[in-house]
Amino acid sequence: MLIHGFPPAARxxxxxxxxxxYWRGASGRSYIHxxxxxxxxxxxxxxxxxxxxxxxxxxxxVAAGRFPACFEKTSGARGRGLAxxxxxxxxxxxxxxxxxxxxxxxxxxxxxxxxxxxxxAA
Numbered sequence: 046m047l048i049h050g051f052p053p054a055a056r057x058x059x060x061x062x063x064x065x066x067y068w069r070g071a072s073g074r075s076y077i078h079x080x081x082x083x084x085x086x087x088x089x090x091x092x093x094x095x096x097x098x099x100x101x102x103x104x105x106x107v108a109a110g111r112f113p114a115c116f117e118k119t120s121g122a123r124g125r126g127l128a129x130x131x132x133x134x135x136x137x138x139x140x141x142x143x144x145x146x147x148x149x150x151x152x153x154x155x156x157x158x159x160x161x162x163x164x165x166a167a
Contacts, residue, residue, distance in 0.1 A: 066135050068095055068106065070152030078135035083127055086134040090114050093140065093150045096131035107131060109153040111146060 067075045078095060081087070086094075089112050096108040107130055127134055140146035 066104065068135065068137075068153060069156065070149070071155035072152050074152060076137045076149055076153065077139065078137045081134045081136060083131045083134050086127070086136065088112060089136055089138065091140075091143070091146055093137040093146055093153065094127070095135040095137075095153060096127045097133040097135055098130075099132040104133070106135075106153075106157055109150060109157055111150050114143075 063080055066078050066080055068078060069075045076093075083096075091114045092112050094110055094112060095106045096110075098105045098107050108127070137149060140149055
């Protein structure tokens with residue numbers, strides 16, 4: 046399965062670029078993310094992220110994870126090595142608690158992970 050994303054209806058910043066992006070997990074739920082250039086993503090302890098490569102107008106999710114829960118100087122995208130693999134870091138900040146954030150990370154990661162093919166005879 047491929048992870049799917051889509052922008053909100055309106056562009057919300059003064060430069061006319063997308064500021065938010067929705068990503069859909071394997072469950073079918075959509076999660077709104079704030080968009081940061083990979084080199085500008087601040088440390089956001091415990092937040093869920095998707096590392097994104099830009100290919101022209103397309104956004105391709107390459108990894109999903111969480112920032113460390115404790116604040117460290119290297120907790121941002123640079124410290125996680127994400128800046129080298131992605132053009133943008135999309136960050137979801139609306140999980141209610143630790144369990145919710147981990148559930149969202151698992152849902153998004155499952156959408157990124159290819160599912161094995163099973164024949165009808167299996």
